[in-house]
Amino acid sequence: MPLTPLSRPLTAEDAAHFLRRTAFGATDEQIRALVGQKAQDVARAALAFDQSVAPGNPFDPMQGATPGAALQLGRGAWLYELAYGPHPLREKLALTWSNHFVIATDKVRNVPAVVDYLNLLRRHAATRSFERFTLEVAQSPAMLRYLDNDQNRKGKPNENFSRELLELFTTGIGHYTENDVREGARALTGWSYQGGRGNKQYLEQPRFVNQPQQHDDGKKTYLGQSGALKGEDIVRIATSQPATATFVSRKLHRAFLADTPDDAAVQGSADTWTRTKGDVMAVLTELLASEAFYASRSRIIRSPIEFLVGGIRTLGQPKIDARSLLNLAGTAGRMGQVLLEPDTVKGWDGGREWINDTTLLLRMQVAAALTMGSKAPNLDTPPSLLALTGQERPAGAVLLSSLKGRQRTYLSLISPEFQLA
Amino acid sequence: MTNRRDFLKLSALAVAATSGMPGFLARAATQAGGTKTLVVVQLTGGNDGLNTLIPYSNGAYYAARPNIAIPKKDVLTVTPDLGMHPALRPLMKLWDDGHLAWMENVGYPNPNRSHFASMAIWHTADPTQAEADGWIGRIAEKIGDPFCASNLGAATPQALQASEFSLPSIDSVDNFQLKLPGGMNTPFESLLNSPRSGEAAYLTRATRQMLKNTARVQENVKKYKAGATYPDTKFASQLRDAARLIAAGVGQRVIYVSLGGFDTHAGQRAEQDGLLGTLAGGLSAFQADLERQGLARDVIVMGFSEFGRRVAENGSAGTDHGKGSVMFAFGQGVKGGVHGSSPDLEDLSEGDIKYRQDFRGVYAEALTRWLNLDARGILGGTFTGPRWIA
Numbered sequence: 187m188p189l190t191p192l193s194r195p196l197t198a199e200d201a202a203h204f205l206r207r208t209a210f211g212a213t214d215e216q217i218r219a220l221v222g223q224k225a226q227d228v229a230r231a232a233l234a235f236d237q238s239v240a241p242g243n244p245f246d247p248m249q250g251a252t253p254g255a256a257l258q259l260g261r262g263a264w265l266y267e268l269a270y271g272p273h274p275l276r277e278k279l280a281l282t283w284s285n286h287f288v289i290a291t292d293k294v295r296n297v298p299a300v301v302d303y304l305n306l307l308r309r310h311a312a313t314r315s316f317e318r319f320t321l322e323v324a325q326s327p328a329m330l331r332y333l334d335n336d337q338n339r340k341g342k343p344n345e346n347f348s349r350e351l352l353e354l355f356t357t358g359i360g361h362y363t364e365n366d367v368r369e370g371a372r373a374l375t376g377w378s379y380q381g382g383r384g385n386k387q388y389l390e391q392p393r394f395v396n397q398p399q400q401h402d403d404g405k406k407t408y409l410g411q412s413g414a415l416k417g418e419d420i421v422r423i424a425t426s427q428p429a430t431a432t433f434v435s436r437k438l439h440r441a442f443l444a445d446t447p448d449d450a451a452v453q454g455s456a457d458t459w460t461r462t463k464g465d466v467m468a469v470l471t472e473l474l475a476s477e478a479f480y481a482s483r484s485r486i487i488r489s490p491i492e493f494l495v496g497g498i499r500t501l502g503q504p505k506i507d508a509r510s511l512l513n514l515a516g517t518a519g520r521m522g523q524v525l526l527e528p529d530t531v532k533g534w535d536g537g538r539e540w541i542n543d544t545t546l547l548l549r550m551q552v553a554a555a556l557t558m559g560s561k562a563p564n565l566d567t568p569p570s571l572l573a574l575t576g577q578e579r580p581a582g583a584v585l586l587s588s589l590k591g592r593q594r595t596y597l598s599l600i601s602p603e604f605q606l607a
Numbered sequence: 608m609t610n611r612r613d614f615l616k617l618s619a620l621a622v623a624a625t626s627g628m629p630g631f632l633a634r635a636a637t638q639a640g641g642t643k644t645l646v647v648v649q650l651t652g653g654n655d656g657l658n659t660l661i662p663y664s665n666g667a668y669y670a671a672r673p674n675i676a677i678p679k680k681d682v683l684t685v686t687p688d689l690g691m692h693p694a695l696r697p698l699m700k701l702w703d704d705g706h707l708a709w710m711e712n713v714g715y716p717n718p719n720r721s722h723f724a725s726m727a728i729w730h731t732a733d734p735t736q737a738e739a740d741g742w743i744g745r746i747a748e749k750i751g752d753p754f755c756a757s758n759l760g761a762a763t764p765q766a767l768q769a770s771e772f773s774l775p776s777i778d779s780v781d782n783f784q785l786k787l788p789g790g791m792n793t794p795f796e797s798l799l800n801s802p803r804s805g806e807a808a809y810l811t812r813a814t815r816q817m818l819k820n821t822a823r824v825q826e827n828v829k830k831y832k833a834g835a836t837y838p839d840t841k842f843a844s845q846l847r848d849a850a851r852l853i854a855a856g857v858g859q860r861v862i863y864v865s866l867g868g869f870d871t872h873a874g875q876r877a878e879q880d881g882l883l884g885t886l887a888g889g890l891s892a893f894q895a896d897l898e899r900q901g902l903a904r905d906v907i908v909m910g911f912s913e914f915g916r917r918v919a920e921n922g923s924a925g926t927d928h929g930k931g932s933v934m935f936a937f938g939q940g941v942k943g944g945v946h947g948s949s950p951d952l953e954d955l956s957e958g959d960i961k962y963r964q965d966f967r968g969v970y971a972e973a974l975t976r977w978l979n980l981d982a983r984g985i986l987g988g989t990f991t992g993p994r995w996i997a
Contacts, residue, residue: 334872334873334923334925337872337873337922337923337925338922338923339922341922342921342922342923343921343922344872344873344921344922344923344925344927345872345921345927345928346870346872346927349720349721349928353721353723359721359724364720364957445806484805484806484807485805485806487806487810520761520778521761522761522762529651529762529867530651530652530722530723530867531722532722532723538806538809539762539763541809541810541813542758542762542763542775542776542813542817543775543776543777543783543816543817543820543821544761544776544777544778544779544782544783545761545776546813546814546817547782547783547784547785547817547821550785550786550787551786554786554787554788558788581798581801581802581803581807582797582798582801585794585797585798585801586798589794593790593791593794596788596791597791597794597795597798600795601798602803602806602807602808602810602811602814603807605810606806606807606810
């Protein structure tokens with residue numbers, strides 16, 4: 187059963203909710219502009235993004251003096267795009283996919299590979315073909331390096347990518363056997379990349395190579411299908427499993443609906459996924475205009491990046507100098523979210539795991555820096571309570587209304603209401 | 608920045624306002640009595656047990672690992688058949704003193720080669736993966752004090768999840784204090800007093816608990832004066848923070864520290880050698896520090912990894928995910944030696960060793976004979992393991 191579309195025109199709180207989830211947050215003016223519109227039109231418009239980027243990005247990872255510096259500049263560049271770019275939903279999806287098809291820059295350590303990888307996530311952000319997306323991921327030098335498939339050769343299998351393809355990228359645990367992992371690894375032998383290896387070549391562009399002499403062309407059996415299977419076959423078979431529709435839909439619900447998704451709603455998206463053969467654009471269009479989406483208020487704890495970018499966008503995108511932005515990207519790391527470097531290949535679990543004593547303290551410090559610190563941006567009009575909390579009458583509204591601009595903004599940013607989307 | 612008096616005032620308010628807290632948070636911490644501390648060290652990524660405690664007299668070991676086996680001449684001999692990885696040399700004194708224990712061949716039924724499923728099993732102490740709470744979270748519930756166990760690091764592991772709360776994570780003791788801009792204490796307190804439900808209520812509770820925890824640590828941590836020089840690694844600095852918390856006497860019964868990077872699919876020797884060096888360097892400094900402070904009698908360390916690696920190396924001079932592995936423990940309260948028998952490398956299950964000791968038996972020993980708690984209630988069953996507590 188597809189998800190039921192929202193029938194009412196958007197109220198102010200509906201519009202605030204939509205922009206908190208799809209744009210990290212917005213100003214009062216941006217929220218009001220959506221009031222009265224149809225949910226389907228709003229969803230379609232937000233998803234109709236192109237690949238244009240924010241003008242004047244001060245960071246260029248290719249200028250990095252060392253691999254570590256270059257990757258830090260890359261994180262700054264992404265934070266800038268997240269906070270100031272013209273297509274926040276594209277960036278939100280790229281962030282979501284970076285937490286699905288996980289790589290980690292500390293292992294990849296090649297700048298063009300990481301830049302290409304992020305652009306791949308952007309290009310497929312609302313992909314029409316999850317199979318095509320997964321294939322490009324599997325052949326990207328960043329992933330080949332991160333999960334060691336560049337070391338996977340005939341007679342010398344390396345199972346790392348084959349296992350995670352099933353466990354984390356497609357079907358999830360419980361839908362395959364250890365034998366499928368082994369056979370998948372055999373089919374993926376020979377996929378590697380050329381160039382860009384080693385610390386000194388961190389600015390050299392690596393390229394995917396298929397090495398037939400390293401490929402095991404014998405017969406394999408994978409998820410019930412047999413033959414002289416190749417890497418492309420493995421990707422096709424894994425992505426077309428019914429379990430994949432549910433597993434990946436669930437991740438989209440985690441990103442857009444709730445930290446603990448509703449199984450029936452997930453199934454609705456999985457049905458659409460199956461019917462459209464993994465057309466993520468179709469799934470998202472339905473999802474972001476559904477009753478279920480608009481009914482799921484305050485059920486996602488904002489990640490550190492969502493907290494930071496949400497703060498900047500809610501404040502009306504005030505100018506923040508490059509150095510401070512780099513510091514903010516580093517602070518997001520201390521709050522548990524280094525861009526393109528989750529702790530493990532499973533990615534960030536999110537939800538309540540974002541919250542502990544240390545991360546709460548850091549959130550308070552960041553909020554103070556954005557609103558009350560000596561270098562805090564000057565705001566002509568402080569954000570409305572609707573923009574800050576998503577509610578016209580939030581908890582503590584009387585208290586907040588009695589405070590002056592900066593103090594009210596500061597206190598709102600550290601309130602439970604702002605921490606949630 | 609708030610001054611100290613304001614800060615204490617705020618903290619006092621936070622301490623008083625426990626209504627609406629989950630039951631165990633509001634209860635008086637009557638059972639928190641003991642003075643013993645257990646430090647749990649997680650080696651994340653699946654540490655290769657066979658290259659940690661090495662069966663150097665076993666030809667099958669060298670046959671299976673032509674490129675990555677530790678040569679016999681490099682092994683730190685501990686028994687006629689077993690020796691430690693050379694990078695573990697800083698721990699040899701503990702071994703010689705009879706305070707370092709190796710638990711051989713530890714695992715659990717129906718082993719899972721997924722990092723995450725397997726880690727969850729070790730964290731929840733539940734191989735069926737039905738439990739969401741962690742075993743240390745349940746210790747905190749039993750003791751009735753959410754601050755009796757902390758993680759050192761940015762993210763709280765599942766082991767420290769309790770049903771309604773996750774236990775504190777302390778990234779750095781020095782930064783573990785609240786600094787509100789001037790004049791904001793009272794409005795902040797009022798804001799927290801607004802009624803909330805769902806995740807918003809959870810966040811309110813988490814914030815209140817943070818206020819209480821940070822106050823407690825900062826009050827006490829000044830008591831510590833370093834008794835040893837720690838290596839310049841993040842892992843070692845976390846262990847120094849562990850020593851500071853213990854010296855502060857803030858009631859920590861369990862402290863959790865992680866060292867990641869053990870997922871050695873390729874080029875294992877270089878990676879694992881470096882990691883084991885970091886591990887041993889940090890741990891030996893920690894032990895020296897405790898000894899100089901006169902705290903060593905009350906602290907033991909127990910280390911684990913979610914699984915070991917395959918017996919045979921793969922084609923990239925690394926190893927893929929395997930099953931059982933070794934655990935270690937040390938401290939003056941530990942009975943040194945090798946506990947349990949080594950795996951039979953010629954009788955394997957899908958290329959992996961067949962485990963002989965259930966990790967829950969190892970936990971049970973720490974729970975009952977070190978922390979003096981009812982292991983059955985925490986582990987959901989009776990498990991017996993090696994008697995590794997002295």
